Amino acid sequence: MKKKKTFKQFLGQESTAGYIFSLPFIIGFLMFMLVPMILSLYYSFCKYDIQSAPQFIGFQNYINIFHDSSFWKAMGVTCYYALIGTPLKVVFALIIALILVRNTKLTPFYRAAYYLPSIIGGSVAIAILWRRMFEPTGTINAVLSIVFPGITNFNWFGEGSAIWVLIILTVWQFGSSMLIFLSALKQISKELYEAAVVDGANSWKKFWKVTLPLLTPTIFFNLVQQTINSFLAFTQSKLITDGQPKDSTLFYTLYVYKKAFPAMGKSQMGYASALAWIMLIVISLVTALLFWSRSKWVYEE
Amino acid sequence: MKRKLLSILLASLMGLSLVACGGSAAEDTAATADTAPATTTEEKTDAATTDTADTAAADTATAGGAYDPATAGDYTIGFAWWGNQLRDEVTMNAAEHFSELYPNISFNLNNQVWNDYWTIMTTASSSGELPDLMQQDYAYLEQWAEAGALLDLTPYIESGALDVSNISESIVGTGKANDGGIYAVCAGENAxxxxxxxxxxxxxxxxxxxxxxxxxxxxxxxxxxxxxxxxxxxxxxxxxxxxxxxxxxxxxxxxxxxxxxxxxxxxxxxxxxxxxxxxxxxxxxxxxxxxxxxxxxxxxxxxxxxxxxxxxxxxxxxxxxxxxxxxxxxxxxxxxxxxxxxxxxxxxxxxxxKPGQFFSVTTNAQNPDLAVAFLNYLINDVDANTLLLAERGVPASSVVAAAIKDAVSERDATYPIIVDYLDMVANNSSPIxxxxxxxxxxxxxxxxxxxxxxxxxxxxxxxxxxxxxxxxxxxxxxxxxx
Structure with missing residues (x-):
């Protein structure tokens, strides 16, 4: 017959301590994540304007979304941004990491300097600075007109180029990916390179045959993380372009926001919730696709 | 088996929180951006705070209407509007003057640009946190009244707590919603x-x-x-x-x-x-x-x-x-x-x-009597309107408009130009x-x-x-x- 545990014994258990220490996260998750998520799932089947009670309408929101040209536009813009911006960012981070892996006196300074944008890059101040820099009479055009005298007052915020203003901003925030690459680069053992040299490899070959294969797990990690981030990008689009012109920079999250909190008229919170759930499915699919591709190109020891 | 299930669950939780964190960080920064435009100008403050005493010949007794705000105890009136730097300045001055008259009243002022204003107000309305008094627009009055967010002012007008006797009936009528209630009072005439x-x-x-x-x-x-x-x-x-x-x-x-x-x-x-x-x-x-x-x-x-x-x-x-x-x-x-x-x-x-720039008392107001008293002050008090510089438009009350004309013209050279323009429009326009x-x-x-x-x-x-x-x-x- 089992003896009943005393309270002290209960506290002494390893698992109890574990649960108590993770309690802040668990409470936070339940209150601020799980409850809103369940609510939003419910709202996505409702017509809900926040000011009056939600009305259940079944799948009507989802059906309307597929007939909504702005939805397809926002989805297209976001995919373009994620599929162009993320690889560019990862490649850029890798190149800078390769340069900064060598130890010179100034490397620590450069590492810090290049990391800085990824801390401040999502901030409002940078968004405003970016807008000022790229405006027709801004710094970027001033510099360009010196290098290419033909270019004057190029309108960066035009329909074709506005998205690139945002892509350049995200690529510029390569710092965190760079740091991860740097630590991965340092873990590649010297012996592999020495062996390669003995076999007569030049530095180009060393990069392609040794460095890159061993970095693939890190590249994979960065790619997954940055892709998810790109799909969720919001601040840049809201503050720098507000989706203009002609929705050519309308990020998906901004579209959700505009539906939920429109500048005028009633909130379409139910519609926005449905949009958000579609996004969750899309991100899950893209991430699953990346994981599926893992076995094809990621080298595992 | 159980352990494996648990680890999968935990892993998915972490995955979700990663996704969710990205979202919330973005919202935070958006909220910061919304409050960004509230900066100040230098030149208008001193002009507005200097002698208001000489224009106070008109009765200050109307300031509070029938309800005496001095009896309200310590209370913070919430007041939100959209506008620009000039409007922010003059509105703050008018609120400050009210606090000087009734030291027990303080203000929680919220100024936004037009687009952010409606977003923030809609959100506040959903959680029952609208300010006592909000600036309202002719175009959206119906939508807001329909949603039940605004207080019907008719009883206050009937009791005299809100004095509209100097405002023409047609202008008072523009504050009416389809159900016949008056949900807003015109702050100024506009075109x-x-x-x-x-x-x-x-x-x-x-x-x-x-x-x-x-x-x-x-x-x-x-x-x-x-x-x-x-x-x-x-x-x-x-x-x-x-x-x-x-x-x-x-x-x-x-x-x-x-x-x-x-x-x-x-x-x-x-x-x-x-x-x-x-x-x-x-x-x-x-x-x-x-x-x-x-x-x-x-x-x-x-x-x-x-x-x-x-x-x-x-x-x-x-x-x-x-x-x-x-x-x-x-x-x-x-x-x-x-x-x-x-x-x-x-x-x-x-x-x-256009009866521009309405003020509405919201149904979230804890002390509607006090909110109406403050509204009455904004509409009928000569001092208040001198401080407001007719920035929202020529005051709807004909008595106030006449009383402040000289004082405001002195402080703001554009005022007589606007009055002249509105006179011209009055003769060359059709009803709204x-x-x-x-x-x-x-x-x-x-x-x-x-x-x-x-x-x-x-x-x-x-x-x-x-x-x-x-x-x-x-x-x-x-x-x-x-």
Whole structure:
């Protein structure tokens, strides 16, 4: 017959301590994540304007979304941004990491300097600075007109180029990916390179045959993380372009926001919730696709 | 097996929180951005705080109305408005003066730009946290009254706590919603007004006539564009105002009806056609150019700010109560502004006097009596209105308007110009359309906005007739699903 545990014994258990220490996260998750998520799932089947009670309408929101040209536009813009911006960012981070892996006196300074944008890059101040820099009479055009005298007052915020203003901003925030690459680069053992040299490899070959294969797990990690981030990008689009012109920079999250909190008229919170759930499915699919591709190109020891 | 299930669950939780964290960080920064425009100007404060005593000849007893705010105990009145730097200053001054009269009252003031204002108020309304008093717009009154967010002021008017005896009945009537209740009181009279760069037109020897037609306007714009490269930024893309104005020019009394627009696609074709013509000729800002300038704030408006002629506008389709703030911003860039009516082919039919800038007491007000007393102070107190500088428009109360005229003119040179302009409009206008149906706001954001960007796009695949058809169909669709 089992003896009943005393309270002290209960506290002494390893698992109890574990649960108590993770309690802040668990409470936070339940209150601020799980409850809103369940609510939003419910709202996505409702017509809900926040000011009056939600009305259940079944799948009507989802059906309307597929007939909504702005939805397809926002989805297209976001995919373009994620599929162009993320690889560019990862490649850029890798190149800078390769340069900064060598130890010179100034490397620590450069590492810090290049990391800085990824801390401040999502901030409002940078968004405003970016807008000022790229405006027709801004710094970027001033510099360009010196290098290419033909270019004057190029309108960066035009329909074709506005998205690139945002892509350049995200690529510029390569710092965190760079740091991860740097630590991965340092873990590649010297012996592999020495062996390669003995076999007569030049530095180009060393990069392609040794460095890159061993970095693939890190590249994979960065790619997954940055892709998810790109799909969720919001601040840049809201503050720098507000989706203009002609929705050519309308990020998906901004579209959700505009539906939920429109500048005028009633909130379409139910519609926005449905949009958000579609996004969750899309991100899950893209991430699953990346994981599926893992076995094809990621080298595992 | 159980352990594996648990680890999968935990892993998925972490995955979810990663996704969710990205979202919440973005929202935080957006919220910071919303509060960003609240900065101050230097020059207006001292002008407003100096002697108000001499104008206080009118009774200060009306300040609190029938309810005595001194009996309210310590209370913080929440008060929110949209506007500009000048309005923020003068409103804060008026609130401060109320606190001086009743030291037990303090204020929680919330000033926003137009677009952010409605977003924030809608959100506040959903959680029952609306301020006691909110600035309200004629166009959205119906929608807000319908949602039950506003307090019916009729009992207060009947009891005399809210004194509207000096306001003309027709203006009081504009605060009525469809159910017959009065949900808002007019803070000032107002009219559509074209503000233009007088320094520039004088230099070029151009006279801008009052009541000009669209063709005259196009001629002037063309000439200015050819000589200087300065163009025209036309209206706000997501506003029904320019379309309503055009429809009124055609003789329509209303733009929005019960189940869609009151105008036909054939009639609205002309509206889109002339925008397309302006873009083709070069003087009207096209979509790309609109995206490269700041259209949200008075201070960044291309009329008053621009580092290059190619991103400047020689005029702004604004309202008369924005003239003071635009003039202040223009003066900073050494530009003098002029004022005239919006260009339309039948100006006396198109133009209207608008009861602009309503104040509403919300149903979230903890002490509605006190909120009404403060509202009464804003509407009827001479000191308050002197401090407010008639920035929201010429006061609706004829007694107050007469009492403050000299004092305000002394402090703000644009005031007599605005009064003259409104006099001119009074003789050359038609009565304002009825308040808009609740679905109108959604038509603005979901239909009118993208159509105006198409119309201003030189490479658009739409014709003017197609755009007009989309407008009529889109509005009907929004109305049907409202």
């Amino acid at each position: 559509p007004a074209l503000s233009y760069n007088k320094t520039l037109t004088d230099e070029l020897g151009i006279t801008v006539p009052d009541n000009m037609t669209w063709d005259e306007f196009a001629d002037i714009s063309r000439q200015i564009y050819e000589e200087t490269g300065i163009g025209v930024l036309y209206g706000n893309g997501n506003s029904e105002n320019p379309l309503t104005y055009y429809a009124r020019g055609l003789g329509h009394q209303a733009f929005f009806g019960e189940e869609g627009l009151e105008v036909t696609a054939e009639e609205m074709t002309g509206y889109y056609q002339r925008l397309m013509d302006g873009v083709a000729e070069g003087w009207l800002f096209d979509t790309d150019k609109c995206a490269s300038v700041d259209t949200a704030t008075i201070e960044g408006n291309p009329l008053v700010y621009g580092t290059d002629n190619s991103v400047r506008s020689w005029c702004a389709f604004a309202f008369s109560n924005q003239y003071a703030a635009l003039s202040a911003a223009a003066a900073a860039n050494e530009i003098e502004l002029g004022i005239c009516s919006w260009a339309e082919n039948n100006p006396s039919s198109a133009n209207y006097l 359309f009825g308040s808009l149906p609740g679905y109108a706001g959604t038509v603005n954001t979901d239909v009118i906005e993208w159509l105006s960007w198409e119309a201003l796009d030189p490479n658009t695949s739409y014709t003017a007739a197609e755009l007009a058809q989309e407008l009529v169909d889109g509005a009907a669709q929004v109305a049907a699903s409202y």
